[in-house]
Amino acid sequence: MRATVKDVARRAGVSPKTVSNVMNGIVPVSGPTRLRVEQAMAELDYVPNLSARGLRNGRSGVIGLALPDLATPFSAEIAQSIVEVAHEQGFSVQIEETGSDPHRERELMTRARANLIDGLILNPVVLKESAVQVGVALPPVVLLGEVTQQLADRVFVDSFAAARDMTLALARTGRRRIAVLGVNRGRQSATAIQRAGGYEAALQMLGIAKDKSLLISCDRWTPASAAESLDKYLDANPVPEALFCFTDSMAIGALNTLWKRGVRVPDDIAVAGFDDVIDGRFAVPSLTTVSFDKRAIATEALRLLIERMSDRSHGQRLVEIAYSIVERDSSRG
Amino acid sequence: MRATVKDVARRAGVSPKTVSNVMNGIVPVSGPTRLRVEQAMAELDYVPNLSARGLRNGRSGVIGLALPDLATPFSAEIAQSIVEVAHEQGFSVQIEETGSDPHRERELMTRARANLIDGLILNPVVLKESAVQVGVALPPVVLLGEVTQQLADRVFVDSFAAARDMTLALARTGRRRIAVLGVNRGRQSATAIQRAGGYEAALQMLGIAKDKSLLISCDRWTPASAAESLDKYLDANPVPEALFCFTDSMAIGALNTLWKRGVRVPDDIAVAGFDDVIDGRFAVPSLTTVSFDKRAIATEALRLLIERMSDRSHGQRLVEIAYSIVERDSSRG
DNA sequence: GTCTCACATTACATCGTTGTAATAGGGAGG
DNA sequence: CCTCCCTATTACAACGATGTAATGTGAGAC
Numbered sequence: 001m002r003a004t005v006k007d008v009a010r011r012a013g014v015s016p017k018t019v020s021n022v023m024n025g026i027v028p029v030s031g032p033t034r035l036r037v038e039q040a041m042a043e044l045d046y047v048p049n050l051s052a053r054g055l056r057n058g059r060s061g062v063i064g065l066a067l068p069d070l071a072t073p074f075s076a077e078i079a080q081s082i083v084e085v086a087h088e089q090g091f092s093v094q095i096e097e098t099g100s101d102p103h104r105e106r107e108l109m110t111r112a113r114a115n116l117i118d119g120l121i122l123n124p125v126v127l128k129e130s131a132v133q134v135g136v137a138l139p140p141v142v143l144l145g146e147v148t149q150q151l152a153d154r155v156f157v158d159s160f161a162a163a164r165d166m167t168l169a170l171a172r173t174g175r176r177r178i179a180v181l182g183v184n185r186g187r188q189s190a191t192a193i194q195r196a197g198g199y200e201a202a203l204q205m206l207g208i209a210k211d212k213s214l215l216i217s218c219d220r221w222t223p224a225s226a227a228e229s230l231d232k233y234l235d236a237n238p239v240p241e242a243l244f245c246f247t248d249s250m251a252i253g254a255l256n257t258l259w260k261r262g263v264r265v266p267d268d269i270a271v272a273g274f275d276d277v278i279d280g281r282f283a284v285p286s287l288t289t290v291s292f293d294k295r296a297i298a299t300e301a302l303r304l305l306i307e308r309m310s311d312r313s314h315g316q317r318l319v320e321i322a323y324s325i326v327e328r329d330s331s332r333g
Numbered sequence: 334m335r336a337t338v339k340d341v342a343r344r345a346g347v348s349p350k351t352v353s354n355v356m357n358g359i360v361p362v363s364g365p366t367r368l369r370v371e372q373a374m375a376e377l378d379y380v381p382n383l384s385a386r387g388l389r390n391g392r393s394g395v396i397g398l399a400l401p402d403l404a405t406p407f408s409a410e411i412a413q414s415i416v417e418v419a420h421e422q423g424f425s426v427q428i429e430e431t432g433s434d435p436h437r438e439r440e441l442m443t444r445a446r447a448n449l450i451d452g453l454i455l456n457p458v459v460l461k462e463s464a465v466q467v468g469v470a471l472p473p474v475v476l477l478g479e480v481t482q483q484l485a486d487r488v489f490v491d492s493f494a495a496a497r498d499m500t501l502a503l504a505r506t507g508r509r510r511i512a513v514l515g516v517n518r519g520r521q522s523a524t525a526i527q528r529a530g531g532y533e534a535a536l537q538m539l540g541i542a543k544d545k546s547l548l549i550s551c552d553r554w555t556p557a558s559a560a561e562s563l564d565k566y567l568d569a570n571p572v573p574e575a576l577f578c579f580t581d582s583m584a585i586g587a588l589n590t591l592w593k594r595g596v597r598v599p600d601d602i603a604v605a606g607f608d609d610v611i612d613g614r615f616a617v618p619s620l621t622t623v624s625f626d627k628r629a630i631a632t633e634a635l636r637l638l639i640e641r642m643s644d645r646s647h648g649q650r651l652v653e654i655a656y657s658i659v660e661r662d663s664s665r666g
Numbered sequence: 667g668t669c670t671c672a673c674a675t676t677a678c679a680t681c682g683t684t685g686t687a688a689t690a691g692g693g694a695g696g
Numbered sequence: 697c698c699t700c701c702c703t704a705t706t707a708c709a710a711c712g713a714t715g716t717a718a719t720g721t722g723a724g725a726c
Contacts, residue, residue, distance in 0.1 A: 005712065006712080014675075014676090017675075017714070018675060018676080019713090020713060020714055020715095021675085027675090028673080029674075029675085030673090030674060030675090047444060048713075049711085049713070050448070050449040051384050051385075051393060051711085051712080052384075052713045052714090053712080053713055053714080054384035054387075054713095055382070055388050055680095055681050055682065055683090055711090056680080056712080056714050057681085057713085057714080058681075060449065061449075062427065069413075070409060071409050071611065072409065073404075073409060076404050076406060077404050079409075079428065080402075083403060083428055083430055084430065092449070093427065094395065094426065094428075095416055095427075095428050096416070097413065097416055111380060115383070116383040116393065116394075116395065116425070116449070223611055223612065223614070224614075227615060252612055252616075253615050255615070255617055256615040256616070259618065278555070278556055278557070279556065279585055279612045281556070281557075281589075282557075282560060282585050282586050282588070283589070283616075283617070284588055284589060286589060337682055339682080347706090348706050348707075349683080349684090349706090350683090350685090351704085351705060351706080352683095353683065353684055354684090354705085356683095360704085361703080361704075362704075362705090363704060363705090366705085382681085382682050384681085385683045385684090385711090386684080387683095388681090388710095388711050389682080389685085389710080390683085390684075
């Protein structure tokens with residue numbers, strides 16, 4: 001049987017509350033008493049019951065992290081950062097997968113409190129259809145990335161500007177027929193809209209006419225889907241001079257297809273991604289990408305979330321994370 | 334303020350316990366009463382307090398998943414499978430990172446109960462130094478992969494046999510100078526020992542003399558570390574005919590180094606990995622690897638864990654997951 | 667030697683849910 | 697019409713930790 005405060009108290013010859021005081025350190029405890037209690041805790045291998053503490057305090061010390069696709073390296077890297085930063089702040093992390101399902105995104109936001117979590121960090125994909133009836137109190141939520149409606153605190157990279165800059169960078173190597181991969185066929189994700197917008201803005205700045213045949217759609221943002229989409233595209237279209245993929249994962253899939261078809265990168269086509277995922281750095285050829293500090297995202301997201309959890313009064317806040325264009329071998333002039 | 338059973342009960346004109354009965358469905362509730370209660374729950378947007386339930390029931394509905402390095406694609410894919418299977422079984426998943434730190438592995442195993450979790454799925458790296466004093470009651474634990482000491486239920490792939498078969502497969506293309514990448518310099522991980530053992534067994538079967546200069550060490554099992562280790566190795570040694578990396582992540586790093594040095598794969602050297610990670614399928618060239626069903630690992634791990642959580646009596650059980658050698662472009666003869 | 671006052675410690679109640687044991691209600695059988 | 701019994705429902709306590717308010721204890725001042 002597991003030891004409780006009561007057991008520790010009995011063994012130390014004090015009251016349960018004193019044991020609690022020793023643990024929490026808010027109420028002062030005299031030196032000798034503290035020692036006796038600490039020794040009793042050690043002897044009994046006492047571990048506090050977090051359910052009980054959570055019930056009493058109304059806080060569980062757990063935050064939720066909800067990502068669209070847990071299998072991607074990007075998710076993995078974000079999760080790692082969040083877990084590490086959360087741990088530093090004394091929080092555990094519960095992970096959820098939304099599968100890009102707007103219904104599940106809504107459910108997690110509104111039902112977060114059921115899940116034993118104090119707050120939620122959510123990387124939404126759609127989340128527009130009035131995800132939240134105004135008036136329903138939301139649990140503390142921080143969104144990661146782009147959204148179509150501002151519903152909560154948010155940490156983001158300026159996808160529009162980054163996509164624009166990346167497109168300009170690709171053009172700087174003299175290429176003009178620049179394709180993008182990642183446009184969705186059906187409902188556009190907020191991220192896709194931003195990145196496509198940045199791309200188009202760049203074309204306009206460059207005086208390059210829009211060409212719809214350079215928009216390659218790809219419904220799932222996975223290597224497999226990207227590889228297949230690009231393969232089909234190249235069956236019917238000439239090879240563009242450059243290819244800007246909306247994520248590194250898609251770029252990795254694209255590189256494979258290009259290699260299989262004998263299209264040389266970057267000689268025949270420049271390729272770029274977005275996210276600066278580890279595997280992109282080691283792709284063949286190493287992948288040009290939009291880089292940003294994932295640890296900073298985690299730090300900021302947690303900061304916002306913790307502030308929100310302790311004080312509901314702030315308005316909605318935005319934190320922008322800097323990005324940079326990292327040119328690697330896949331786009332060398 | 335959030336609604337409780339008491340509020341629902343008042344609104345439905347019944348006692349709190351009846352509301353509980355409606356939710357849990359063990360104790361029968363008459364039709365009309367059930368309807369009134371359900372309506373009241375809906376009207377109040379009632380969500381049960383899981384801390385309270387956890388306190389009362391002694392079970393939180395949360396399991397822990399501890400992996401050495403959350404940033405790897407392998408971790409991501411395992412996490413995805415575990416989360417999905419756990420969700421089907423009504424469990425949430427809390428993730429932890431051990432950073433290959435044996436101390437942290439121990440801590441998670443022994444302290445699991447503090448973390449608000451009912452059980453733990455742990456992918457250990459070291460875990461040998463009497464991780465657990467015999468006699469200290471462990472929380473329900475299922476281990477993933479190889480261990481040096483059998484401490485708990487375990488789900489694993491036969492790394493020894495798989496490594497042996499992979500080595501044989503590489504040899505079948507006529508190559509004899511087969512190197513391995515992933516040997517650790519300091520304390521060997523259980524996994525490294527198994528895979529190195531399988532490799533050596535294959536060499537013996539093939540009548541190839543051991544050659545220590547073909548063991549390339551690499552302390553961290555990451556692409557960066559692998560790329561660097563291999564680069565240094567090739568500065569001082571001739572190019573082997575084949576390279577068996579102990580994980581796909583390392584193989585991806587190796588492919589990058591080989592490409593940078595102008596060593597052609599598979600013409601000059603065959604490369605193989607282990608884990609069948611998504612990004613390996615789309616590597617350039619696509620990566621030969623040891624494949625196994627990650628969903629099956631998740632299913633079995635959860636089955637063992639759930640059985641262990643409900644009944645502590647079973648002895649230690651082992652579940653072996655089948656593997657297969659998948660030959661892709663990186664090792665074509 | 668007595669009286670304060672400050673501080674350490676304690677008793678009690680409470681967080682929300684659910685098992686246990688007791689109660690109420692209603693129909694069947696005598 | 698009364699008793700009995702079965703089922704639906706209820707009252708109460710308990711899970712373990714901690715805030716509140718009250719109590720106890722000591723030193724210091726007169």
